[in-house]
Amino acid sequence: MTAELGHFAVWMALVLALLQSVLPLIGAWRGNIALMSTARPLAIMQLLLLTIALIALGYAFYFNDFTLAYVANHSNSALPWGYRLSAIWGGHEGSLLLWVWMLAGWGAAVAWLSKSVPATMVARVLAVMGMIGIGFLSFMLFTSNPFDRLLPWFPLDGADLNPLLQDPGLIVHPPMLYMGYVGFSVAFAFAVAGLLAGRLDPVWARWARPWTTIAWAFLTVGIALGSWWAYYELGWGGWWFWDPVENASLMPWLSGTALIHSLAVAEKRNLFRAWTVLLAILTFSLSLLGTFLVRSGILTSVHAFANDPERGTFILIFLALVAGGSLSLFALRAPKLKNNAGFRLLSRESFLLGNNLLLLTATFVVLLGTLFPLIGDALDVRISISAPYFNKFFVPLTLVLMALLSLGMISNWKSHRGDAFRRRVLPLIPASLVGGLLAAWLPGGTPWLGTLGFIMVAWVVLAHLDDMIRKARASRGSFFAGLWRLSNGYKGMVLAHCGLALLVAGIILVTHHEIERDVRMVPGDTVQVGGYDFAFVDVGPRAGPNYDAMRGEFRVTRNGRAVTTMYPEKRTYRVGGQVMTQVALRPGLIHDLYVALGEPLDMPGAWAVRVYFKPGVRWIWAGALLMSLGGVLAVIDKRYRRRPARDTTAQAVAEGSA
Amino acid sequence: MKRPIWALVPLLLLLGLVVMLYNGLGRDTETLPSQLVGQPMPPFQLPSLLGADSELDESLFRGRWMLLNVWATWCPTCYVEHPYFMQLAREGVAIVGLNYKDQDDKARQYLAELGNPYTHVVVDKRGTLAMDLGVYGAPETYLVNPEGKIMLRHAGEVNARVWAQKFAPLWPGREALEQDAGRDAHGGKAP
Numbered sequence: 001m002t003a004e005l006g007h008f009a010v011w012m013a014l015v016l017a018l019l020q021s022v023l024p025l026i027g028a029w030r031g032n033i034a035l036m037s038t039a040r041p042l043a044i045m046q047l048l049l050l051t052i053a054l055i056a057l058g059y060a061f062y063f064n065d066f067t068l069a070y071v072a073n074h075s076n077s078a079l080p081w082g083y084r085l086s087a088i089w090g091g092h093e094g095s096l097l098l099w100v101w102m103l104a105g106w107g108a109a110v111a112w113l114s115k116s117v118p119a120t121m122v123a124r125v126l127a128v129m130g131m132i133g134i135g136f137l138s139f140m141l142f143t144s145n146p147f148d149r150l151l152p153w154f155p156l157d158g159a160d161l162n163p164l165l166q167d168p169g170l171i172v173h174p175p176m177l178y179m180g181y182v183g184f185s186v187a188f189a190f191a192v193a194g195l196l197a198g199r200l201d202p203v204w205a206r207w208a209r210p211w212t213t214i215a216w217a218f219l220t221v222g223i224a225l226g227s228w229w230a231y232y233e234l235g236w237g238g239w240w241f242w243d244p245v246e247n248a249s250l251m252p253w254l255s256g257t258a259l260i261h262s263l264a265v266a267e268k269r270n271l272f273r274a275w276t277v278l279l280a281i282l283t284f285s286l287s288l289l290g291t292f293l294v295r296s297g298i299l300t301s302v303h304a305f306a307n308d309p310e311r312g313t314f315i316l317i318f319l320a321l322v323a324g325g326s327l328s329l330f331a332l333r334a335p336k337l338k339n340n341a342g343f344r345l346l347s348r349e350s351f352l353l354g355n356n357l358l359l360l361t362a363t364f365v366v367l368l369g370t371l372f373p374l375i376g377d378a379l380d381v382r383i384s385i386s387a388p389y390f391n392k393f394f395v396p397l398t399l400v401l402m403a404l405l406s407l408g409m410i411s412n413w414k415s416h417r418g419d420a421f422r423r424r425v426l427p428l429i430p431a432s433l434v435g436g437l438l439a440a441w442l443p444g445g446t447p448w449l450g451t452l453g454f455i456m457v458a459w460v461v462l463a464h465l466d467d468m469i470r471k472a473r474a475s476r477g478s479f480f481a482g483l484w485r486l487s488n489g490y491k492g493m494v495l496a497h498c499g500l501a502l503l504v505a506g507i508i509l510v511t512h513h514e515i516e517r518d519v520r521m522v523p524g525d526t527v528q529v530g531g532y533d534f535a536f537v538d539v540g541p542r543a544g545p546n547y548d549a550m551r552g553e554f555r556v557t558r559n560g561r562a563v564t565t566m567y568p569e570k571r572t573y574r575v576g577g578q579v580m581t582q583v584a585l586r587p588g589l590i591h592d593l594y595v596a597l598g599e600p601l602d603m604p605g606a607w608a609v610r611v612y613f614k615p616g617v618r619w620i621w622a623g624a625l626l627m628s629l630g631g632v633l634a635v636i637d638k639r640y641r642r643r644p645a646r647d648t649t650a651q652a653v654a655e656g657s658a
Numbered sequence: 659m660k661r662p663i664w665a666l667v668p669l670l671l672l673l674g675l676v677v678m679l680y681n682g683l684g685r686d687t688e689t690l691p692s693q694l695v696g697q698p699m700p701p702f703q704l705p706s707l708l709g710a711d712s713e714l715d716e717s718l719f720r721g722r723w724m725l726l727n728v729w730a731t732w733c734p735t736c737y738v739e740h741p742y743f744m745q746l747a748r749e750g751v752a753i754v755g756l757n758y759k760d761q762d763d764k765a766r767q768y769l770a771e772l773g774n775p776y777t778h779v780v781v782d783k784r785g786t787l788a789m790d791l792g793v794y795g796a797p798e799t800y801l802v803n804p805e806g807k808i809m810l811r812h813a814g815e816v817n818a819r820v821w822a823q824k825f826a827p828l829w830p831g832r833e834a835l836e837q838d839a840g841r842d843a844h845g846g847k848a849p
Contacts, residue, residue, distance in 0.1 A: 324669065386796065599744075608771065
């Protein structure tokens with residue numbers, strides 16, 4: 001019964017989404033307050049209904065209701081209950097439910113928190129979000145319903161969750177990623193509402209900014225979690241594979257990064273308006289494209305969902321409607337989007353524009369690389385795209401981006417006097433050269449490209465430190481009081497930029513200084529990697545809740561002193577028979593030790609063992625976390641919570657009929 | 659008010675993208691069509707990874723059925739399919755490796771430590787032969803007949819299931835190998 005309740009709740013949510021996408025729009029168009037004010041309760045009701053649906057599905061998983069096809073395919077009575085619950089989003093249908101639930105959550109949050117935004121704007125934004133909701137709810141109900149029953153013949157036990165997904169990292173990775181993807185729908189809705197209203201001024205940008213930034217922060221964490229998961233779960237020790245699905249999440253991140261910076265220009269200087277709107281449309285469209293790529297089976301990937309052209313067609317039509325509709329609106333309204341103010345070549349605007357173009361180039365590089373198998377088909381050209389292709393573009397793009405980043409941060413809005421600018425920049429150059437060369441020299445030889453990278457890392461960090469100290473000194477009172485008084489927006493920016501520097505430093509370290517040894521070992525053997533001795537003590541069987549494993553024991557010593565004991569496993573899952581490598585890790589601030597059991601070899605007791613020494617690999621994810629934390633800090637900046645100018649109904653009516 | 663033409667550019671780009679994606683729908687991603695199926699191996703002259711200073715060419719593929727496996731140490735899926743190739747090699751399947759855009763010493767270390775299933779390894783550092791073959795990425799595996807003609811192309815991991823479905827029907831003396839493929843427990847879908 002609970003499943004039917006959940007199913008019914010989804011249908012009700014679809015009906016409400018239909019209402020939400022029509023009534024408030026008519027209200028905003030006619031200036032009808034009553035119709036406009038339906039938007040908020042409708043959005044909140046949708047969240048309630050979908051929460052009921054989500055709980056109903058969770059209930060079915062918890063109590064092993066294998067009459068539901070989705071539960072039978074993704075769970076098993078022997079699965080620990082934590083994984084049974086996370087199996088809600090372990091497959092295509094359930095992850096869609098999570099997706100629409102989050103969409104409703106963002107809608108309700110907009111309804112709840114946008115008290116300072118005029119009613120017409122809220123009505124339009126929520127109407128657009130209602131339309132997106134219609135798309136996804138009908139996609140779920142018509143092509144991929146998690147509440148479909150397997151009656152009357154249902155299995156006695158389930159097929160088990162994919163063992164790759166039976167992992168704590170995977171409990172949080174998809175929700176974070178979806179929060180980011182779905183969150184960009186708010187930015188998109190604000191862009192479309194702004195186009196509808198013909199209002200894309202600094203006030204509009206201030207409303208849209210915190211929503212975009214917080215979605216971006218979620219996406220950042222989501223991608224970092226995915227990379228961390230791939231690192232320890234797949235057993236290859238890599239942290240990024242340029243896999244189509246990874247690329248699908250990176251594209252909206254890159255254009256979203258461009259968007260949050262271009263929104264800053266739109267808010268502070270009322271410039272780049274057409275550009276900002278296009279970026280908002282692009283970012284959400286790329287989120288949809290990512291969904292399409294993952295769920296249509298159009299590209300081969302390590303973690304694609306089931307191949308289904310019918311689902312692919314649905315999302316493609318939806319993508320065409322969303323992007324096509326908004327871009328047509330954009331083409332109609334473009335004449336209104338002329339910039340009024342200008343800016344000099346030497347100004348913050350120039351540098352931000354430069355970095356926006358770099359980020360967009362990077363997005364395009366990833367898009368091209370990901371879709372190349374399709375483009376190649378269409379043009380009958382044979383070129384192969386692989387990791388070296390992406391690296392060739394991303395290394396120089398990142399280096400130039402970091403160079404411009406500090407220059408943009410130092411310079412003033414509108415224009416900066418050349419001599420003053422030189423006085424700020426010139427002392428930083430020798431300082432970063434020295435810092436970068438020292439860093440490159442300390443851990444042992446780094447190739448010139450890595451050295452250049454370290455110099456850029458120093459350049460970014462030093463420029464921000466210098467700027468922060470200057471700002472703190474310029475403020476009244478003591479230095480520390482001045483430091484404390486800096487706005488949250490500014491602190492967030494410094495944190496995010498330094499996070500980028502940390503991430504790049506980690507990538508350079510792990511790329512140039514990692515040691516990977518794939519060795520053949522029998523118990524009793526010792527191998528030395530990165531100054532540590534790994535002694536293979538023994539290997540023996542061990543039974544888990546739903547798998548059997550061969551567990552190795554490695555005693556790690558350094559110069560004769562015991563460091564740790566590591567237990568890598570090779571697991572065979574009982575239900576599906578899949579074989580999984582469970583890596584043993586000793587994480588460290590400076591470097592990780594990583595042991596994985598490969599395959600048993602010809603001789604009894606002999607194993608192929610992977611022993612890796614990974615310096616700086618944690619910095620990559622720590623850097624991403626700092627970036628995301630910076631985003632959160634920026635969102636809680638005081639100016640977004642400034643008391644709203646009284647939003648009188650008279651004003652709303654005037655605007656609505658305008 | 660004059661409508662600027664540039665404002666239509668994003669819409670046109672989107673149209674192109676949607677058409678392309680629509681054509682791609684339902685595409686079978688495992689049997690990528692190759693212009694080369696039924697064609698002879700493209701001519702090449704490339705160094706050998708394991709034989710010092712020797713060069714290999716297309717005459718390698720004469721006289722017996724062979725597999726050509728495109729691999730690299732930077733390719734995660736190659737690690738996954740490697741044990742299966744070891745098994746095939748033990749059963750007497752001749753496999754030529756095409757080491758694709760890789761570093762020689764890393765590749766040699768990979769084979770030394772994980773085992774070498776290949777009779778020969780062709781070094782294709784700049785991807786020229788891979789380009790002639792129309793390789794999309796590593797791993798890819800080709801079936802070449804004794805006359806040096808390409809009979810089949812497979813993109814992605816080779817495992818017991820793929821072998822049984824695609825390679826075994828074309829392979830001479832298939833019964834022995836098929837039985838074996840059925841027995842293999844590592845044939846589950848790779849991550």
